[in-house]
Amino acid sequence: MASFTCSAPKKKVVFIMGATGTGKTKLSINLGTKISSEIINSDKIQVYKGLDIITNKVPECERRGIPHHLLGIIDDPDYDFTVDEFCQNVLDALDLIIQNGHVPIIVGGSNNYLATLLEDPNVAFRSKYDCCFIWIDVSLPVLFRYLGKRVDQMLDEGVVDEIRQAFEPEADYSRGVRRAIGVPELAHYFLIEKEIHDESQKKKLLQHAIARTKDNTCKLAQMQLMKIHRMNYELGCVMTKIDSTQVFQAVLEGLDYNNLYQDIVFKPSLEIVKRFLQDPTPLLEKTPRQNGEQVSICA
Numbered sequence: 001m002a003s004f005t006c007s008a009p010k011k012k013v014v015f016i017m018g019a020t021g022t023g024k025t026k027l028s029i030n031l032g033t034k035i036s037s038e039i040i041n042s043d044k045i046q047v048y049k050g051l052d053i054i055t056n057k058v059p060e061c062e063r064r065g066i067p068h069h070l071l072g073i074i075d076d077p078d079y080d081f082t083v084d085e086f087c088q089n090v091l092d093a094l095d096l097i098i099q100n101g102h103v104p105i106i107v108g109g110s111n112n113y114l115a116t117l118l119e120d121p122n123v124a125f126r127s128k129y130d131c132c133f134i135w136i137d138v139s140l141p142v143l144f145r146y147l148g149k150r151v152d153q154m155l156d157e158g159v160v161d162e163i164r165q166a167f168e169p170e171a172d173y174s175r176g177v178r179r180a181i182g183v184p185e186l187a188h189y190f191l192i193e194k195e196i197h198d199e200s201q202k203k204k205l206l207q208h209a210i211a212r213t214k215d216n217t218c219k220l221a222q223m224q225l226m227k228i229h230r231m232n233y234e235l236g237c238v239m240t241k242i243d244s245t246q247v248f249q250a251v252l253e254g255l256d257y258n259n260l261y262q263d264i265v266f267k268p269s270l271e272i273v274k275r276f277l278q279d280p281t282p283l284l285e286k287t288p289r290q291n292g293e294q295v296s297i298c299a
Contacts, residue, residue, distance in 0.1 A: 010130040011098050014273055015114070016107040017228055017239060018136035019221040021147045023247075023265070025058050027136060028107040030266055031273060032066040038097040039063075040090055041070040042108030042117075047081050048074045048177035051166060053159045055180050056150075069093040077166070078176040086113045087123050094129070103277065109220075111227035119235060132276040133239035134269050135228060142248050144218045149252065151182070151214050160206075164190060181220060182213040240272055 014031070016024045028039050041047065045055050049072045052059070057072060070089050074081060090106065097104045106114070118125050138146070163186045166178075173184040189209040196202050231237045244265050250257035 010128060011094070012103065012277055013094065013129045013131050014103060014105045014276070015131060015133045016105060016136065017111075017114075017133055017231075018109070019138070019143065019224040019228070020056075020109050020217065021143060021150055021221065022136045022138050023244060024107045024109070024136055027134070027265060027269055028105045029058070029062070029064050029066060031105060031270060033064055034270055035103055035273060035277070036101065037103040037105050038067040038069065038093075038100065040093045040097075040104055040106045041068060042086075042090070042106050042110055042114055044081055044086065044108075044110040044113055045177060045180045046071055046108065047086075048072065048077060048079075050077065051162060051177055051180060051183065053154050053157050053162050054182040055177065056154075067097075069097070074177075076176065077178055078172065080175060083113050083116045086110075087117050087120065090117060091123070103273075109224050111224055111231060115227070115231055115235060118231075118237060131237070132273060133232075133237055134272060135232065135239040135241045136265065137225075137241050137243050137245075138248050139243075139245045140218075140222065140225070142245050142252070143221055145252055146248050147217045147221065148214045151210065151217065154182070155210065160186065163187070181216045185209045185212045185216065242269060 014037075016028050016031075018024045031037065032039060043055075046057050047070050048055070052072075058068075070086075070093060073089075094104050108114075117123055118131075159182065163183055166183075167187055167190045169191060171178055171187075173179060173187050178184070178187070186209050189205055193202055193205065196205065228239075232239050242265055244261075247257050247260045247264055250260055
C-alpha cells in the first residue's frame with residue numbers, strides 16, 4: 001500500500017457519480033439541505049444557457065437555496081467548452097466554496113471531464129483534495145424504462161417547441177449545446193417537416209425522432225456506466241455504490257417511493273458523507289461495498 005505524508009490536511013470534496021437519469025442532482029440537493037455545501041455542475045452540456053428541458057437542468061425553484069456553480073454560464077450555443085476550461089472553472093469554484101466555509105459537491109455525468117480533473121498532473125487535484133465518491137447505480141433494464149418515461153415527460157413539458165425555437169437550419173449540431181441528445185434528432189425532423197404535407201407521415205417522422213432520442217439516451221447511459229467502471233476499477237477512484245434499482249422500480253409502477261428513497265439512497269449517502277467529513281485522514285484503500293456499508297475514498 002502506498003503511503004505519504006502531507007504538510008497540511010487536504011480539503012474535502014464530495015463527488016456524486018452515476019449514469020444519466022439515476023438521480024444524482026436530487027441526491028446532491030438533498031445532501032445540501034443537511035450539510036453546509038455548494039454544488040458544482042460537471043455536466044458539460046448543462047454549462048450552456050437555454051434548452052433547459054432537454055438538458056434537464058434543475059430549475060432555480062428546486063435548488064433549495066443551495067448555490068450552484070458551472071450551471072448555465074455560457075451564452076454562446078456554439079462555444080466549445082473544453083476540458084481545460086472545465087478543470088479551471090472547477091478549481092475556481094472550489095476555492096470560492098471553501099473560502100465560504102462550505103463543502104463542495106461535484107455532480108454530473110461528463111465522466112471524461114471528471115477523469116481529466118482527477119488524473120491530469122497539471123491539475124494536481126489529488127494532491128490538494130481528499131475525495132469521497134458516491135456512485136448511484138440503477139440496473140440498466142430498469143433505467144432504460146425510466147429514461148424512456150423521462151423523455152415522455154419532457155414532451156409533456158414542451159421540449160419539441162423548446163428545440164424548435166432554437167432551431168437553425170445551418171447550425172452545426174455536433175457543437176456546443178446543440179449536441180445535447182434530442183436536439184440533433186429533432187433538428188433533422190424540423191429540416192424535412194415543411195416538405196411533407198401528409199400529417200400522418202409527419203407524425204411518424206416525429207415519433208421516429210423521439211424514438212431515436214430515447215435510444216441515444218440509453219446508449220449514453222451505457223457509455224457513462226463504462227467510464228464509471230473504469231474510474232472505479234482502473235484509475236483507483238474507489239466508490240461506494242448505492243443501488244437505487246428498487247426506488248426506480250417503484251417510480252415506474254406508480255408507487256410511493258419516498259420511504260424507499262430515504263432508506264436505500266439518502267440515509268446511507270448522508271452517513272457516508274458525514275463519516276467522510278469527520279475523518280481527519282484520507283483513506284487510501286478500502287474494499288468497495290454497496291449501499292453505504294463502507295466509505296470508499298479516493299485520496
